[in-house]
Amino acid sequence: MAIINPGNPxxxxxxxxxxxxxxxxxxxLGILVISDEVYAHLTxxxxxxxxxxxxGSIAPVITLGSISKRWIVPGCRLGWLVTNDPNGILKEHGVIDSIAGYLNISSDPATFT
Structure with a gap:
């Protein structure tokens, strides 16, 4: 399930x-929550x-944040993600390994045009 909180500024x-x-x-439902919190600092x-x-102790949560939005450099597209899963469900089902594997393949920096 994906949520966006706050919706925007x-x-x-x-x-x-x-x-x-x-x-x-x-x-x-037996699913995780992906929480887009790029405007968390601006409400x-x-x-x-x-x-x-x-x-996270109720259901596993992957939180997405943005460095670009916070420091007003949107062209850079810099961000982060963090997991909150004290029960280890994401690790048990290989989600953490999948995320790490993907980032090891495609973590190239943004290209300026």
Whole structure:
């Protein structure tokens, strides 16, 4: 299951209760959550940002972040990913090895044109 939180700099920010329900549904379905949090540092309004990774003990979470967005260099396309899976489900099913294997093949830097 993929979620985008916050939606964009002016978009929705999910509550902790909503994110917990997402994690519980993912656990019920036996799937992981991919959480796109590239705008985590840029939210407006009264709702605080809550990272999906805090629910990794309920369902495995892969969080995506962006260095490019945070430091306003979007042409560089720099980012990161992190797993939060204290129960070891991603490792057990080979997801971690697959990610590492892919990055070892295609981790070339961005090319400027």
């Amino acid at each position: 002016c978009g929705n920010v999910y509550t902790e209760q909503h994110l917990k329900k997402v994690a519980e549904m993912a656990r019920k 407006f309004g009264s709702k605080p940002f809550v990272p999906m990774g805090i629910f």
